[in-house]
Amino acid sequence: MKNGYELFVRPLLFSLDAETAHHVTVRSLGRASHFDAALRVVKSFQLPPKPKTLFSLNFPNPIGLAAGLDKNGVALPAWAALGFGFIEIGTVTAKAQPGNPKPRIFRLPEQQALINRLGFNNDGADAIAHRLAMLLASGRWPAVPVGINLGKSRVTPLEQATDDYLYSFRMLRDFADYITLNISSPNTPGLRELQEPERLSELLHAIGDEAGTASKPLVVKISPDLSAAELTAILAVCEENGVSGIIAANTTLDHSTIPPQLDQEGGLSGAPLRDKSTALVREIAAQCKIPVIASGGIFDPESALEKFQAGAQLIQLYTGLIYRGPQLLREIMESL
Ligand SMILES: Cc1cc2nc3c(=O)[nH]c(=O)nc-3n(C[C@H](O)[C@H](O)[C@H](O)COP(=O)(O)O)c2cc1C
Numbered sequence: 001m002k003n004g005y006e007l008f009v010r011p012l013l014f015s016l017d018a019e020t021a022h023h024v025t026v027r028s029l030g031r032a033s034h035f036d037a038a039l040r041v042v043k044s045f046q047l048p049p050k051p052k053t054l055f056s057l058n059f060p061n062p063i064g065l066a067a068g069l070d071k072n073g074v075a076l077p078a079w080a081a082l083g084f085g086f087i088e089i090g091t092v093t094a095k096a097q098p099g100n101p102k103p104r105i106f107r108l109p110e111q112q113a114l115i116n117r118l119g120f121n122n123d124g125a126d127a128i129a130h131r132l133a134m135l136l137a138s139g140r141w142p143a144v145p146v147g148i149n150l151g152k153s154r155v156t157p158l159e160q161a162t163d164d165y166l167y168s169f170r171m172l173r174d175f176a177d178y179i180t181l182n183i184s185s186p187n188t189p190g191l192r193e194l195q196e197p198e199r200l201s202e203l204l205h206a207i208g209d210e211a212g213t214a215s216k217p218l219v220v221k222i223s224p225d226l227s228a229a230e231l232t233a234i235l236a237v238c239e240e241n242g243v244s245g246i247i248a249a250n251t252t253l254d255h256s257t258i259p260p261q262l263d264q265e266g267g268l269s270g271a272p273l274r275d276k277s278t279a280l281v282r283e284i285a286a287q288c289k290i291p292v293i294a295s296g297g298i299f300d301p302e303s304a305l306e307k308f309q310a311g312a313q314l315i316q317l318y319t320g321l322i323y324r325g326p327q328l329l330r331e332i333m334e335s336l
Contacts, residue, residue: 005325018105018114022069029075033140042081045326047333052085054291054313055217055244057145057177061085062336063304063329066295066316067149067180067221071122073132080142083329087142088316089128090149091182094167096124097154100187106264107322111257112299113273114319117266119187120151125168132175145177147219151185158190161199162206169207173216181207184223184250186267192223197233204241217244224249224276224296231280235288247293247316248280249273270319273297278310285311299324301335 013021032038049060064086065079073089080087099121106115122128135141150172156164165181173179181203183194194200200220207213220243222234238246251267254276258268277296284292294312298304299320307315320328 003325003327005327006323009325010323014107014109017103018107019102022105026070026075029070029078032081033075033077039077039081042078045330046081046083047330050085050333050336052314055178057086057217059085059314060144061333062308062314063332064088064147064293064314064316065321066318067091067147067182068116068118069318069321071120073128073135073148076135076142076146077140080144082326083333084144086145086147086177086314088147088149088180090122090180091120091151091185092122092125092128092148092168092172093120093151093153094125094164094171095153095155096127097121104266106266108258108262108270109323111262111270111272112319112323113258113268113270114322115255115258115264115266115268116251117187117264119154120185125171129171129175132172136175146175147178147180148172148176149180149182149221151182152188152191152194154188158193158199161194162203165203166206166210169210173210173212176216178217178219178244179207180219180221180247182221182250184221186223186251186253195222195226195230195234197237200234200237201241204237204243208241219243219245219247219293221247221250222280224252224273224280225254226280228283231283232287235284235290238290239288243290245291245293245313246284247295248284249277249296252276269296270323271297271299274299274303274306278306281307281312282310298332299328301332304332305335 100119257272274297291313294307295316
């Protein structure tokens with residue numbers, strides 16, 4: 001049976017093109033974030049907490065908002081009011097950038113999937129740090145852990161990627177409960193090369209040498225398209241450098257399940273990613289002790305439980321939320 005969002009809200013949002021629908025949603029939640037009365041209405045849907053402690057942080061529940069939905073950190077109080085146990089904003093880059101030409105988000109309802117080639121459109125580290133400082137000063141900072149996901153600016157050559165990440169890290173670390181290094185989005189040329197052991201090692205060393213890093217959990221977000229050997233090498237580098245968590249996984253470039261006439265260039269997310277992401281979580285849990293945050297194809301309690309059974313400590317939602325709405329959170333919470 002369809003829930004209220006699927007019956008009434010989704011048809012309206014899906015009558016708009018995908019990126020407009022995204023902006024309308026995030027802007028509305030951003031506005032609601034400024035009003036206690038609006039937040040109270042949203043909050044009335046909340047369920048009792050299912051607390052979890054990980055990297056010395058207290059999560060009221062293990063279900064988080066995945067990176068990319070609130071790239072600019074405009075609606076933190078509303079995400080918390082909707083019931084998320086943690087919120088990951090970004091990807092933030094050192095320099096503000098417009099991203100790729102539109103259209104660049106595509107819905108595939110039959111496949112319960114999205115393809116995007118946004119290319120890290122975001123306001124940049126300076127503007128986002130300013131916005132977060134204002135939120136902190138307003139007293140509306142959410143009572144759930146906030147992760148900030150960092151990526152490389154498109155104009156920055158790969159050789160200077162470390163400086164780019166370092167800049168954003170310095171600007172934003174004070175606002176973050178944990179920092180995610182995104183080295184796996186497929187839409188910034190060269191970014192995935194940062195998963196090569198030498199490059200990843202350099203990046204982790206540089207950030208690890210920064211003052212104040214010791215108390216800030218570092219999380220690495222990886223691609224679902226790695227070979228077994230690549231995965232093993234990345235996990236070794238992460239263990240050597242005391243990485244606190246791995247997010248498995250980002251969007252995939254494997255479009256083999258998508259009919260050619262519907263296919264688009266970009267990263268595929270949603271149901272077609274489910275099995276691949278679960279297998280990756282299981283593999284990481286088997287190979288090392290670093291906690292895993294699972295992301296990919298979570299649409300219902302069953303697909304969420306599957307991630308925990310594979311060894312995930314926390315999960316994150318994106319495409320499932322677009323198709324199923326905030327009721328998805330409640331359904332998963334009730335099944336935990
Ligand atoms: C439109 C869109 C934009 C995204 N932007 C980002 C991003 O900026 N940074 C990032 O790390 N992941 C990004 N992601 C990936 C998601 O965070 C998530 O890891 C992936 O979509 C798999 O989860 P899902 O199947 O629940 O969507 C994006 C995904 C989508 C669909």
